[in-house]
Amino acid sequence: MVLKVASSGYWTAEAAILRVTRMPSPLATHSMPRVEHRSPTSGPLLDIGAITAFLASAVQPSGVEGPTVLIINLEGRFPGAAALYELMVPFGRAISSGAYGQLALVFATPDPTLASVIRAIAQSVGIGMFLAPSADALDEAEPIGPLTPTDIETLEVLRRLGGRASVSMLAQAADIDHKAAGNRLTLLDQKQLVLRVDRSRREGHLYLDPRAGVEKDEPIGPSSPEFGVPADVRADVKALAEMQGREPDEVLAEAWTEFLRKHAAELAREHKEVAEMMRKGDKASVARYTARHSEARARSRTRGRRP
Amino acid sequence: MPGVCRGGSFVCEAGHELRITSRCLRADLDREPPQAFAELAEAHPIVHSLSTKRDSLTHGGKTVGPASGARTLFHLGQGNDHRGATWFDHRERVVWLCGYRWHRSGHAADAFPYFHRLLRSGEIWPTQEDYAWLETDHAERLAEELPEVAQSLLQQARAAPNVEYRAVIGTGGVGLVVEVVATLEETYVAVRVATMGDPTRLVALLAAFYPDRNFDEWASRTRLPTRHLGAGEICLSILNQ
Numbered sequence A: 001m002v003l004k005v006a007s008s009g010y011w012t013a014e015a016a017i018l019r020v021t022r023m024p025s026p027l028a029t030h031s032m033p034r035v036e037h038r039s040p041t042s043g044p045l046l047d048i049g050a051i052t053a054f055l056a057s058a059v060q061p062s063g064v065e066g067p068t069v070l071i072i073n074l075e076g077r078f079p080g081a082a083a084l085y086e087l088m089v090p091f092g093r094a095i096s097s098g099a100y101g102q103l104a105l106v107f108a109t110p111d112p113t114l115a116s117v118i119r120a121i122a123q124s125v126g127i128g129m130f131l132a133p134s135a136d137a138l139d140e141a142e143p144i145g146p147l148t149p150t151d152i153e154t155l156e157v158l159r160r161l162g163g164r165a166s167v168s169m170l171a172q173a174a175d176i177d178h179k180a181a182g183n184r185l186t187l188l189d190q191k192q193l194v195l196r197v198d199r200s201r202r203e204g205h206l207y208l209d210p211r212a213g214v215e216k217d218e219p220i221g222p223s224s225p226e227f228g229v230p231a232d233v234r235a236d237v238k239a240l241a242e243m244q245g246r247e248p249d250e251v252l253a254e255a256w257t258e259f260l261r262k263h264a265a266e267l268a269r270e271h272k273e274v275a276e277m278m279r280k281g282d283k284a285s286v287a288r289y290t291a292r293h294s295e296a297r298a299r300s301r302t303r304g305r306r307p
Numbered sequence B: 001m002p003g004v005c006r007g008g009s010f011v012c013e014a015g016h017e018l019r020i021t022s023r024c025l026r027a028d029l030d031r032e033p034p035q036a037f038a039e040l041a042e043a044h045p046i047v048h049s050l051s052t053k054r055d056s057l058t059h060g061g062k063t064v065g066p067a068s069g070a071r072t073l074f075h076l077g078q079g080n081d082h083r084g085a086t087w088f089d090h091r092e093r094v095v096w097l098c099g100y101r102w103h104r105s106g107h108a109a110d111a112f113p114y115f116h117r118l119l120r121s122g123e124i125w126p127t128q129e130d131y132a133w134l135e136t137d138h139a140e141r142l143a144e145e146l147p148e149v150a151q152s153l154l155q156q157a158r159a160a161p162n163v164e165y166r167a168v169i170g171t172g173g174v175g176l177v178v179e180v181v182a183t184l185e186e187t188y189v190a191v192r193v194a195t196m197g198d199p200t201r202l203v204a205l206l207a208a209f210y211p212d213r214n215f216d217e218w219a220s221r222t223r224l225p226t227r228h229l230g231a232g233e234i235c236l237s238i239l240n241q
Helices: A048-058 A081-096 A112-125 A149-160 A167-174 A178-190 A231-244 A248-262 A264-280 A283-290 A294-302 B022-028 B037-043 B045-053 B111-121 B128-159 B199-209
Strands: A002-005 A011-014 A034-038 A043-045 A068-073 A077-079 A103-108 A129-132 A142-144 A164-166 A195-197 A206-208 B003-006 B009-012 B017-020 B073-078 B082-089 B094-102 B165-169 B176-182 B186-192 B219-221 B233-239
Touching: A034 A048, A043 A081, A048 A081, A077 A081, A081 A103, A081 A112, A112 A129, A112 A142, A142 A149, A149 A164, A149 A167, A149 A178, A164 A167, A167 A178, A178 A206, A248 A264, A248 B199, A248 B219, A248 B233, A264 A283, A264 B199, A283 B128, A283 B199, A294 B128, B003 B037, B009 B037, B017 B022, B017 B037, B017 B045, B022 B094, B022 B128, B037 B045, B045 B073, B045 B082, B045 B094, B082 B111, B094 B111, B128 B165, B128 B176, B128 B186, B128 B199, B176 B199, B186 B199
Parallel strands: A034 A068, A043 A077, A068 A103, A103 A129, B017 B094
Antiparallel strands: A002 A011, A129 A142, A164 A206, A195 A206, B003 B009, B009 B017, B073 B082, B082 B094, B165 B176, B176 B186, B186 B233, B219 B233
16 A cells, blocks of 8 residues: 555555556655665674674675665674774774765664764764664664754754655744755755655655654554554555654555545455455455555565665 | 464464564574474474563563664573574564574584574564564455455444454454444444554455445545544445445
8 A cells, every 4th residue: 555645635545456546745755765674793892803794794785775775783892992983983984975876874873882882983084873771762762973953953853754855844844034044954965864755846846854664563552553564555555644743553444445435446446356256255366356466565565675 | 372373473462473484484493484383382482472472561581692772582491491582573463483503512513502693693583584484474464354354344334333343353463453333324433543554454344344335335524423533543434225
């Protein structure tokens, strides 16, 4: 299922099954950044060769397919100075150069001394990244590196917007002109502190706060109303619901109602076929019908597993 | 071993499922997927161990490789010889047996160096093939239960008008949450949208309730006769004939 925001501002849902043409949208829905975790071997980290090998295995040379947040967990790891430099600087520069695509880097450590050293290195070599108190606390991550007060303010506005905004949305939210908003986001993009989703000139690029990244395997209880909703759709619903000041499950239900109204004719045709299967007691055909999107759903479950 | 074997899964009473990845089946257990879990549990000690040690707890005491949040692999042992690596997939609520080998400390073919190699290469995780197989199993379970559960729910609702009856159709992570209220004039069906997955389930559900009626006879409703809709619910009704 693909969820989009219609020009009137409410949600519509679209199913690939129906092969309907996508409607124009001022904010075509994009997934929030995917979160990937990598952990060097625990204990002392002194072997530069091992760090190099770890980084080589952490990200494929071809880079990432979509906006991705890479969390390097240093909890229980004790890097020496040279190892920490190797971990942060060449890799951080490669990310800043765009060599890996839209990838943001987060170091996670609860150790305040190590955190101070990471801040100092990021500042001194001019690499933008994030620092989190633990690998499970991405939303608490602080941006570090060559940040100006304007950068920090812009990141806060982006966060208030649900972690995703176009230039015009930022301009409106920060009460600044369009050009200034564009400059602010471009600077953050150059520092790799936001992730950019390229879109047409008419729509304008979309900028994502890495801290709004979605865990691929985000735990959800079966009693949760969001249980069963694909992670990317859930993130889209959540982000847009925040912007609209509504509850995500309310937005999702409205999307389904709109979907049923819009595609009644297609659904009626399918219903006729399935009802015939039911009358004949043909459970195998019913199973094939409800499994017709299994390949697509299976793809979505493994997408972005390795950056 | 509280649970039941269904297709490639062992569906635990605790609500999660146990499954074996296709790579593990082929490379480690020398079986070609898809395979019924019941047969595997009888045939192999590590699968039996999976069904007895992960039925109530989704994780073990020791990790395989470093702890990595939701991506942590856990050690599964059976006696002195058999070792497995399991991962709890929170999203699907499935504990996957991701790897199996004999355990011989210090031997090149020992389980743990093997698991670490699979972990480094990324091969240890379930693949698209595994999730497609899972989806197919879920669809078969839903199709198996849907007609009987829908008709039973309908009979209950008709026998006691204006009383809400609830059912979770399907097992494990595929439960479709449905509430039915019958009045003298109409039957109301409310569905928790997050459990629908895609429109095929709703279409199949409505056809299971009234296979002789048309889709356009169902009307969208903003409430059940007994209450307002909860967040995340949609409701449809059909006139009784």
